[in-house]
Amino acid sequence: MDRLTLKNVSAYYRQLIVNKEVYVRAVDDVSLSVKKGEVLGLVGESGCGKTTLSKVMMMNINPPLEFIKGEVQLTRRDGEVIRLHKMSRRLLKNFVWGKNISIVPQEAMSALMPTLKIKRIAYDLVRSHDPNAKLEDVVERLEKRLEELGLPDYIADRYPFELSGGMAQRTVIAVATLLNPEVLIVDEPTSALDVLTQRIVLKTLADLMVKNIVDSMVFITHDIAIVRQIASRIAVMYAGKIVESAPTEDIIFNPLHPYTKGLIESITSLEPEVRKRGVKYIPGQPPQLINPPQGCRFADRCSFVMEKCKKEEPPLIKIGEGREVACWLYVKR
Amino acid sequence: MVTERLEVRSMKLIELLYLLFNNKRFIIGFGIIFFELILAFMGPLLYPVDPFDTNNPPSLPPSEEHPFGTDRFGKDVFALVVYGIRNSLYVGVLTGTFTILIGLTVGLVAGIRGGIVDEVLMSFTNVVMIIPNVLLAILILTYVGVERSGLELVAAVLSITTWTGFARAVRAQILSLREREFIYLSRMAGFSSIKIAFQDLLPHLATFILISFVNYMNVGINGEVGLSILGLTSISIVTLGKLLYFAAITQAFLFGQWWTFLIPGAILILLSASLLLIATAIDEVFNPRLRRM
Amino acid sequence: MRILLETKSLTKVFETGFFKRIVVKAVDDVSIILSEGEIVSLVGQSGSGKTTLAKMILRLLEPTSGDIFFQGRNVWKDLKTLEDFKWYWKNVHAVFQNPYASFNPFYKIDRVLHQALMLIGIDPDSPEGDRVIREALEVVGLRPDETLGKYPHQLSGGQLQRILISRAWIIKPKLLLADEPVSMLDVSTRGKILELFDILRKNLGTTIVFITHDLGLAYAISDRILVMYKGKIVEEGSPDKVILNPEHEYTKELLKSVPTLYKKWS
Numbered sequence: 049m050d051r052l053t054l055k056n057v058s059a060y061y062r063q064l065i066v067n068k069e070v071y072v073r074a075v076d077d078v079s080l081s082v083k084k085g086e087v088l089g090l091v092g093e094s095g096c097g098k099t100t101l102s103k104v105m106m107m108n109i110n111p112p113l114e115f116i117k118g119e120v121q122l123t124r125r126d127g128e129v130i131r132l133h134k135m136s137r138r139l140l141k142n143f144v145w146g147k148n149i150s151i152v153p154q155e156a157m158s159a160l161m162p163t164l165k166i167k168r169i170a171y172d173l174v175r176s177h178d179p180n181a182k183l184e185d186v187v188e189r190l191e192k193r194l195e196e197l198g199l200p201d202y203i204a205d206r207y208p209f210e211l212s213g214g215m216a217q218r219t220v221i222a223v224a225t226l227l228n229p230e231v232l233i234v235d236e237p238t239s240a241l242d243v244l245t246q247r248i249v250l251k252t253l254a255d256l257m258v259k260n261i262v263d264s265m266v267f268i269t270h271d272i273a274i275v276r277q278i279a280s281r282i283a284v285m286y287a288g289k290i291v292e293s294a295p296t297e298d299i300i301f302n303p304l305h306p307y308t309k310g311l312i313e314s315i316t317s318l319e320p321e322v323r324k325r326g327v328k329y330i331p332g333q334p335p336q337l338i339n340p341p342q343g344c345r346f347a348d349r350c351s352f353v354m355e356k357c358k359k360e361e362p363p364l365i366k367i368g369e370g371r372e373v374a375c376w377l378y379v380k381r
Numbered sequence: 382m383v384t385e386r387l388e389v390r391s392m393k394l395i396e397l398l399y400l401l402f403n404n405k406r407f408i409i410g411f412g413i414i415f416f417e418l419i420l421a422f423m424g425p426l427l428y429p430v431d432p433f434d435t436n437n438p439p440s441l442p443p444s445e446e447h448p449f450g451t452d453r454f455g456k457d458v459f460a461l462v463v464y465g466i467r468n469s470l471y472v473g474v475l476t477g478t479f480t481i482l483i484g485l486t487v488g489l490v491a492g493i494r495g496g497i498v499d500e501v502l503m504s505f506t507n508v509v510m511i512i513p514n515v516l517l518a519i520l521i522l523t524y525v526g527v528e529r530s531g532l533e534l535v536a537a538v539l540s541i542t543t544w545t546g547f548a549r550a551v552r553a554q555i556l557s558l559r560e561r562e563f564i565y566l567s568r569m570a571g572f573s574s575i576k577i578a579f580q581d582l583l584p585h586l587a588t589f590i591l592i593s594f595v596n597y598m599n600v601g602i603n604g605e606v607g608l609s610i611l612g613l614t615s616i617s618i619v620t621l622g623k624l625l626y627f628a629a630i631t632q633a634f635l636f637g638q639w640w641t642f643l644i645p646g647a648i649l650i651l652l653s654a655s656l657l658l659i660a661t662a663i664d665e666v667f668n669p670r671l672r673r674m
Numbered sequence: 675m676r677i678l679l680e681t682k683s684l685t686k687v688f689e690t691g692f693f694k695r696i697v698v699k700a701v702d703d704v705s706i707i708l709s710e711g712e713i714v715s716l717v718g719q720s721g722s723g724k725t726t727l728a729k730m731i732l733r734l735l736e737p738t739s740g741d742i743f744f745q746g747r748n749v750w751k752d753l754k755t756l757e758d759f760k761w762y763w764k765n766v767h768a769v770f771q772n773p774y775a776s777f778n779p780f781y782k783i784d785r786v787l788h789q790a791l792m793l794i795g796i797d798p799d800s801p802e803g804d805r806v807i808r809e810a811l812e813v814v815g816l817r818p819d820e821t822l823g824k825y826p827h828q829l830s831g832g833q834l835q836r837i838l839i840s841r842a843w844i845i846k847p848k849l850l851l852a853d854e855p856v857s858m859l860d861v862s863t864r865g866k867i868l869e870l871f872d873i874l875r876k877n878l879g880t881t882i883v884f885i886t887h888d889l890g891l892a893y894a895i896s897d898r899i900l901v902m903y904k905g906k907i908v909e910e911g912s913p914d915k916v917i918l919n920p921e922h923e924y925t926k927e928l929l930k931s932v933p934t935l936y937k938k939w940s
Contacts, residue, residue, distance in 0.1 A: 064400075307862075317932065317935045317936075319936055322890070329862060562775040
């Protein structure tokens with residue numbers, strides 16, 4: 049069952065160049081669904097639009113970002129479908145964000161108000177949905193949640209700056225999931241941490257799924273080696289589009305799209321497989337999103353490029369169980 | 382690694398002007414200041430009346446012959462205002478320049494040299510900061526002699542205490558820039574500290590210097606008004622502040638001669654407001670975080 | 675192999691705090707030897723002191739105690755004049771982590787290359803200077819006509835980092851310190867940069883010190899790995915020895931936490 053569904057969404061940034069206004073097509077005609085019980089890894093390199101896509105999932109659209117078209121739907125646990133793209137910002141804030149869908153931003157520390165204690169931050173969050181909430185109840189709930197995630201309960205009485213990086217990150221995760229949202233989006237939750245802490249944060253995120261605190265999770269990252277530890281499915285994004293999505297093992301061991309292949313082969317991890325194949329790279333760089341090329345956006349860097357690739361954009365087609373790829377190599381004539 | 386980069390970049394002059402002239406604040410501010418500049422510089426040509434001529438009938442309300450009326454001494458207020466704007470702007474520009482020069486030197490040296498030099502300069506700055514500025518101004522101006530002090534001295538007296546905030550801000554910016562990689566690369570190319578200060582650091586401070594200059598101009602103009610009203614500037618030099626001083630000592634308010642103080646006052650307020658608007662506008666255009674798309 | 679650079683009990687102490695002095699030993703009694711033509715990785719997490727050590731070797735930060743010897747000269751005690759410093763920086767140069775911060779945004783990218791030419795005594799405006807720059811850009815796989823005259827914000831991080839490597843190619847230092855040169859770059863373009871360091875070593879015999887937090891990267895490219903922890907070198911040896919048979923507890927713990935691509939953690 050789908051929890052979050054995006055249908056043909058486009059979101060562009062409005063940018064001023066000298067004296068002309070142009071659109072940067074950060075998210076261009078993307079369709080994606082996140083199922084119940086699934087951790088979706090959204091993988092892509094800087095500037096591919098993955099963070100913008102996370103904003104679209106929340107419908108947290110602020111200028112210069114503009115929502116151009118498409119549908120964003122969220123299915124609640126009680127079966128009711130909410131159409132986020134039809135709702136006003138005020139409605140989203142009071143009824144959806146934090147309650148049905150929540151986000152853990154890139155820099156956890158800056159998400160926490162430095163002058164408030166953690167319990168106070170949690171209280172404010174709950175109160176924005178339930179004005180009659182009592183502080184004692186919220187604190188009790190928060191301490192329970194902290195315990196569930198293996199954090200000491202005294203954190204509730206601390207100020208954000210008293211926490212270390214990894215601790216702060218996990219605290220933000222605990223606060224963001226206080227109301228048991230259906231969907232949790234985490235944006236590069238580990239990139240600022242050292243490897244030892246990284247592992248603990250990943251464990252905390254896995255706990256959220258195991259303990260049914262959230263139904264589905266979207267894990268946004270540039271690091272495949274990290275996301276593969278937790279994701280059940282991986283979607284690869286390139287230049288504003290999803291180029292491939294498949295179950296994790298398929299992406300790692302049998303990538304189909306030439307970009308995914310290149311990406312997997314450029315990873316240096318501490319494994320004999322990697323030492324054997326050496327460090328590879330994809331030549332060139334992603335296209336400008338102000339004026340993206342007409343055909344496939346990867347055509348310039350692709351070693352399998354054909355005539356057709358430069359003229360027509362490949363559709364995202366279904367290949368086998370749960371696999372989708374947007375590449376002319378796999379379109380049967 | 383993946384955070385958005387907010388960075389300064391060099392912009393083409395045309396791009397800058399376009400952005401500035403698309404900014405409402407800038408247009409209003411620039412409009413007012415442009416109008417006052419025209420008045421100050423073209424005024425004597427278009428309205429050739431001697432501001433020191435006392436042969437007019439005294440205390441005339443505005444009329445066709447005297448658009449802003451005359452004061453108790455029979456001087457033409459319009460001619461006085463035209464001269465006053467010019468002198469007030471002069472004080473402003475001088476104060477801005479002095480303040481920036483002192484503050485920049487202290488801030489740059491402290492920030493670049495660091496160590497003991499930094500500590501000494503910053504302690505000195507802190508000491509200057511607590512000196513009461515009006516008291517110092519009274520001491521200096523009465524020591525030199527009020528009638529012998531020109532506008533340059535007034536600007537200098539005002540600058541002598543106002544540079545401290547600017548110096549501290551410059552030092553703080555230098556400290557954050559000093560650890561940037563491009564500074565290291567310039568050092569490793571064998572560049573001297575002075576060369577790095579001028580080539581690498583100053584361009585980064587340019588906007589801040591410009592904004593501060595406009596703000597300190599304002600401080601100068603208003604500071605001069607304050608000193609004038611206290612009677613600490615020469616009565617032979619007409620400034621907007623001096624006009625208010627004259628209106629005050631001739632008890633113009635009591636006699637209902639509103640044109641002698643309301644008109645210079647309004648022009649002064651407009652001047653101040655336009656400078657503030659311009660400073661804010663520059664900040665908005667150069668600072669991407671404040672820029673509205 | 676001949677010794678190129680040696681540090682002897684190098685220590686850097688930072689003191690902060692006004693009422694209560696807090697003393698941090700960023701680098702604590704580090705003695706290392708770098709030989710000619712080797713690629714050495716200095717691995718450590720943030721705060722381990724690896725960047726502080728690099729800055730002291732680059733003569734950008736004065737050590738609290740200890741000495742650095744380069745070709746028999748004491749770097750912090752024997753070098754006095756700007757000419758001495760220039761000699762040193764001609765021999766010991768660096769590529770930094772953040773390519774965007776390595777360029778002053780107010781100048782065209784040509785500037786960092788002109789600086790390099792001036793350092794080795796070639797007039798940047800001469801035909802000779804132009805030829806050297808073009809050649810260096812081609813070595814790193816950039817088209818000179820499409821690169822020269824641009825401002826940093828017009829180029830990608832990978833391209834900027836390649837320009838900095840071409841600067842090193844012009845200067846031809848004996849020792850190049852690369853402080854996390856690929857950590858800000860996209861995974862798919864990292865390989866190109868790593869390849870360039872190898873080209874530098876092969877063609878010029880440059881010793882390269884690769885400072886990184888990424889054990890996988892260190893394992894893939896280096897001849898020798900040094901592991902730094904809390905200001906000390908805790909482990910040293912060939913990649914196979916350090917990665918496969920670590921001795922120090924910290925290294926063991928670190929190796930366990932590095933995410934693997936093909937194998938999923940339990």
